[in-house]
Amino acid sequence: MIRFNRAISPFSVLSFDLDDTLYNNHPIITAAVQAQTNYLNALPNWQAQGKDYWQQCREQTLLDNPELVDNVTQWRKSTLRTALAKLGYKNTELERHVNNAYQAFTDARSQIVVTNKVLDLLSQLSKRYRLIAITNGNVEIERFNLKGVFELVLQAGIHGKAKPHTTMFEQAAATLGVPTRHILHIGDSLDTDVQGAHNAGCQSLWLNDQPAKYAYKGLADIEITDIQALKHFLSQP
Template sequence: MIRFNRAIAPVSVLSFDLDDTLYDNRPIIKAAVQAQTDYLNTLPGYQHQGLQQWLHCRDCALQQQPKLIEDVTQWRLQTLGLLLAKQGFNADDAKHFASAAYKVFAQARSNITVTDDVLNLLDKLATRFTLIAITNGNADVSQFNLNNKFNLVLQAGLHGKAKPHNNLFDQAATHLQVPHKAILHIGDSLDSDVQGANNAGCQSVWLNNQAANYTYKGLADIEITNINALSHLI
């Protein structure tokens, strides 16, 4: 299904969200969290406390440093440090083991295989448009088969403020030397992707393929239920 909610201005750049847009991120995160937990359980003196303790430390980290919400990598690192400190690890050991645990998480986090149909779609779209990625996540595209599919990859935290802030969209327009309206951003989240693109003056596509509650009430320019509907843009 493809539905046009507004007339589309000429587009030269397609911007893609990554997680849950070009692949199902849920099993990937589950495996990465399990890898992190398995590592922590090997540490002498560490006692696994379960999800509630993790969420408590995550909230505490954010209360101490509200800007962590813009950078999921640093947020996880700080959460790990707090978790280990509460387990009695001294400051140096907590920092060291938090970094090691994050490396284990990150390796599994980028253990992704994008399906051939999505790769073929991107190749076809690339014959007409410049392809970029704008993501709030921390998957490293150089580590899996989206490597070399994008002219530019912008990641929240590493490169700027998280969507729906304008920052990454502004950077993309400046880097590519195109007006914001020439960028069509595709993503699964109304709150971050559609709201962010709309606020930045870009155009937007909402991939509406999962049950989720959103607070943003604005419309995407285009709504689709399957990523392959983008072939209609060619």
């Protein structure tokens, strides 16, 4: 299904969100969190803090450093540092456990395999459009089979504020030398992807393929329920 909610102007760039747009990220994140938890559970006194300890430290870390909301990698590392410091770890030992726990997380986080069907679609699209990725996540794209697919990859925290802020969209347009209106951004979230695209003057395409509640009430320019519906743009004059 592809539905046009408003007329689309010409575009030359397809911008993709990554997590839950080009692959199912839910089992990946579950496995990554479990890998980190397994490491931490092996440390003395960690489990004794109770099941809510991590979340409590995470929330406190953000209260102390609100800017971390735009950088999920640093937020996780800072939370690990806060949580372990409270247990008495210091200096070299503290940093060793922070790095090891995060490494356990990111190793599992990178166990992504994008389907051949999606890779083939991207290959076909790349013959007509410039392909980029704009993500709020911390996935390391060079560690799985999307490596080399995109001309440009922008990540929140590293390259600007998280979507729906406009900074990464604006940076993409400046880097590519195109107006933002020539970018069609594709993503699964109304709150981050569609709202962010609209804020920056880009065009938007919403992949509406999973149940979720959103605060943003704006209408995406285009709506699809299957990523393969992008084949529509292969046949356009």
